[in-house]
Amino acid sequence: MTALPILSARSVTKHFGSRVACRGVNFDLWPGEVLGIVGESGSGKTTLLNCLAGRLLPDEGSVTYGTASMGAVDVHSLSEARRRRLARTEWGFVNQDARDGLRMAVSAGGNIGERLMAVGARNYGAIRRTASDWLSRVEIDLDRLDDQPLTYSGGMRQRLQIARNLVSNPRLVFMDEPTGGLDVSVQARILDLLRGLVDRMHLSAVLVTHDLGVARLLTHRLMVMQGGAVVEHGLTDQVLDDPQHAYTQMLVASILPV
Amino acid sequence: MPGLQDASSQDSGTYNYAYLDEQTKRMIRRAILKAVAVPGYQVPFGGREMPLPYGWGTGGIQVTAAIIGRDDILKVIDQGADDTTNAVSIRRFFAKVAGVATTTRTEVATVIQTRHRVPETPLKEGQILVLQVPIPEPLRMLEPRETETRTLHALSEYGVMQVSLYENIARYGRISKAYNYPVLVNGRYMMSPSPIPKFDNPKLDRNPALQLYGAGREKRIYAVPPHTPVKSLDFDDHPFEIEAWSECCALCGSKQSFLDEMIVDDNGKRLFICSDTDYCQERQQTRQKGES
Numbered sequence: 229m230t231a232l233p234i235l236s237a238r239s240v241t242k243h244f245g246s247r248v249a250c251r252g253v254n255f256d257l258w259p260g261e262v263l264g265i266v267g268e269s270g271s272g273k274t275t276l277l278n279c280l281a282g283r284l285l286p287d288e289g290s291v292t293y294g295t296a297s298m299g300a301v302d303v304h305s306l307s308e309a310r311r312r313r314l315a316r317t318e319w320g321f322v323n324q325d326a327r328d329g330l331r332m333a334v335s336a337g338g339n340i341g342e343r344l345m346a347v348g349a350r351n352y353g354a355i356r357r358t359a360s361d362w363l364s365r366v367e368i369d370l371d372r373l374d375d376q377p378l379t380y381s382g383g384m385r386q387r388l389q390i391a392r393n394l395v396s397n398p399r400l401v402f403m404d405e406p407t408g409g410l411d412v413s414v415q416a417r418i419l420d421l422l423r424g425l426v427d428r429m430h431l432s433a434v435l436v437t438h439d440l441g442v443a444r445l446l447t448h449r450l451m452v453m454q455g456g457a458v459v460e461h462g463l464t465d466q467v468l469d470d471p472q473h474a475y476t477q478m479l480v481a482s483i484l485p486v
Numbered sequence: 487m488p489g490l491q492d493a494s495s496q497d498s499g500t501y502n503y504a505y506l507d508e509q510t511k512r513m514i515r516r517a518i519l520k521a522v523a524v525p526g527y528q529v530p531f532g533g534r535e536m537p538l539p540y541g542w543g544t545g546g547i548q549v550t551a552a553i554i555g556r557d558d559i560l561k562v563i564d565q566g567a568d569d570t571t572n573a574v575s576i577r578r579f580f581a582k583v584a585g586v587a588t589t590t591r592t593e594v595a596t597v598i599q600t601r602h603r604v605p606e607t608p609l610k611e612g613q614i615l616v617l618q619v620p621i622p623e624p625l626r627m628l629e630p631r632e633t634e635t636r637t638l639h640a641l642s643e644y645g646v647m648q649v650s651l652y653e654n655i656a657r658y659g660r661i662s663k664a665y666n667y668p669v670l671v672n673g674r675y676m677m678s679p680s681p682i683p684k685f686d687n688p689k690l691d692r693n694p695a696l697q698l699y700g701a702g703r704e705k706r707i708y709a710v711p712p713h714t715p716v717k718s719l720d721f722d723d724h725p726f727e728i729e730a731w732s733e734c735c736a737l738c739g740s741k742q743s744f745l746d747e748m749i750v751d752d753n754g755k756r757l758f759i760c761s762d763t764d765y766c767q768e769r770q771q772t773r774q775k776g777e778s
Contacts, residue, residue: 309641331649335656338649345652346645352655352721374656 232294234259234400234432240279240289242272249275250456252289259294259399262426262433264447264464266440266479272456273436274404280434281321281402282311296399316343320393324405326385329392330377336363336388337373343396362391366421383414387421394425401426401433407442419445440483444468452476504551504584510534514552514707518698521709526671527639528622533705537579542572544702546599546618547579553614553698554580554597559587561595566603566744566761573601590764602665604686606743606765609695611712617680619701622708624668624678644676647719655724664729670717671710679716685728685744690716733758738769 233256240253250272257263265273278284280291282303291303296318303311315321323329330339340359341349349355360370366387377385386406393401406422407415423446426433437443443450443464450467452460452475460473471477502508510532517531536544554560560580564573568590576599577588589595592607599616609615625635628646638644647668654661667684671677679690680699690697690710697710710716720726734741736757743765745758760766 308637312641312643334649334653337656338652341652342645342649345648346643350648350720350722352652353723355652356656 232300233257233292234261234294235280235434236292237280238290238292240276240286240291242275242279242284242286248272248456250279250453253451253458255451255458255461257400257432257434259432260430261449262431262435262447264443264450265434265436265453266438266443266450267453268438268479271453273438273453275456276453277402277404277434277436281319282306282315293400316346317396318399320396320398320401322386322389322393322401322403322406324408326377326382326389329389330385332378333376335374335376336368336380339377339388339392340395342392347396358395362395363388365425366391367417381414382410383418386410386414386418390418390422390425394429394431397429399432401431403433403435405437405439406435407439408437415442422446440468440479452479501583504554504580505536506534506548506551511552514548517707518549518552518709521698521707522696522711524675525710525714526675526677526708528701528706528708531705531707533702536702538575540703541620543576543599543601543618545700545704545707546601546616546702547576547700548702549616549698549700549707550576550580550597550599551584553616554584554586556584556586558596559589559594561589561592561598561764562600563598563603563605563762563764564601566605566746567763569763591768592764602681602683603744603761604682604689606740606760606762607768608689609693611694613695615693615695615697617682617697617699619678619680619699619706620703621666622678622699622701622704622706624666624676639675642674642676644670647676648721651719651721651724655721661720661724661726667726668719670719672714673717677708677710677716683729683744684718684726687716687718687726688728692716731758735760735766735769738766738773740766740769 235257237253237255241251242249253276265276267273279286285304292300293303294300337356337359340362341355344355344358360373363370363373368384368387377388407418419442435447447464450464451458454475460467460476467476468480471480514531517529521529534548536547538544560577562573562577564570580586581588592605597614601618623635625638628650629635651661654663665683666678666681667687669677669679669687679687692713692715694712696712699708718726731745735743735745737759740760743760743762746761748757748759750757
């Protein structure tokens with residue numbers, strides 16, 4: 229294993245006009261680690277994630293990614309071609325709304341196979357076998373392989389989106405509320421699935437969520453954001469069991485007891 | 487210079503040579519030169535209104551007008567036929583405004599404007615094939631945003647086109663796309679070959695003639711220079727195939743040409759004949775000569 233972090237952010241700042249979306253964010257993500265970003269709506273979580281994934285250009289600061297073969301690169305000074313290539317080979321991005329991450333009019337097999345075909349896979353049978361394999365890994369019946377995601381339930385769409393992203397064996401996955409808007413039992417199933425996949429594929433991940441339960445289950449480390457700034461940062465269990473910042477204390481205290 | 491003489495002829499109240507004014511022709515020629523320099527790349531140009539509706543060949547007619555000279559011999563085909571309304575009108579148009587000789591014979595033509603077909607008779611070096619294109623963007627149906635398709639072309643990210651073929655096989659068991667079949671030009675640009683049947687795709691590959699594609703409504707010109715490799719997309723285990731017929735042409739007996747199916751009476755009797763009328767007639771004449 230390399231001694232380099234897979235992703236490091238240095239004073240990442242993004243404004244929208246006079247509004248500050250995120251301010252001076254620093255962290256290092258190590259291989260195999262899952263970092264959670266929690267905070268209320270509008271605290272800049274998604275903006276930060278988009279900056280990290282190269283989808284938004286930060287006003288200040290830098291994001292460095294440790295590539296598999298070419299050492300560390302600055303995500304935002306890469307050419308667009310290189311960045312897009314990274315994004316569809318070594319990275320994954322799971323959107324909150326599966327509609328944004330899937331081609332809704334293309335069958336499940338085509339959705340999973342797209343990344344393979346984008347990097348030059350030209351054997352229909354092999355693509356289809358890989359797609360079926362991934363469909364079963366995300367626990368979707370194989371007879372749904374040729375169905376469009378339009379006919380899928382919300383939970384199945386989300387699982388399909390995960391399969392579509394993981395098929396290229398990425399090293400780093402960005403997840404934006406992967407279980408948002410799903411009912412609790414479906415959430416649990418997806419969390420279970422994600423935890424297994426992250427563990428088995430030795431993935432590193434940055435996970436944005438407002439659900440502390442999700443953070444507790446999936447993440448190793450946690451960053452708490454408020455008003456665009458990181459107010460607390462530490463091991464997940466430590467942050468949740470012994471919150472130091474007033475805002476984190478409020479967040480932890482506002483979890484509804486069952 | 488012929489251009490100067492032509493400009494003066496405008497004063498006498500007639501159309502300029504080949505209808506378009508000289509500045510417009512220069513602009514189109516610049517677009518054509520760029521298109522030839524970057525095979526398969528869609529070059530935007532300032533399309534003019536032409537005296538025929540969009541969809542009838544406004545792109546092709548502008549390209550033809552920009553390249554046609556007094557010594558050229560023009561052939562115009564529509565769906566392979568020389569005698570359909572559109573073909574006859576465009577041929578007459580250029581006979582009138584450019585005074586060029588016209589023909590229906592593929593081998594003597596120097597400029598061939600076509601819609602939906604590439605002639606069966608092999609083209610030669612020095613000939614120019616002008617294709618009329620309705621939708622120049624091959625990725626249009628897969629990616630509606632023009633900004634995004636341009637990026638995809640710039641970075642040659644063509645995975646999504648392969649996905650559409652995958653969908654075809656998943657749904658129908660084979661690549662069912664029969665016309666406007668996507669091709670990769672010179673290993674670089676994805677190109678829509680205009681709505682020619684995929685039967686004609688192999689003719690585009692390393693063709694000794696120059697191919698120019700004009701889209702009037704979308705104002706794009708692109709080109710395949712002579713002898714340029716043009717590859718139809720496919721999968722290793724589902725290779726590209728062209729249409730085949732069990733019948734032969736009822737008029738000339740050809741088994742090699744693209745056949746149109748015709749219903750000839752009220753009882754549904756069918757007949758297959760060549761879509762390329764010139765090719766069919768040539769063959770009939772040689773056959774008659776052989777018999778007599």
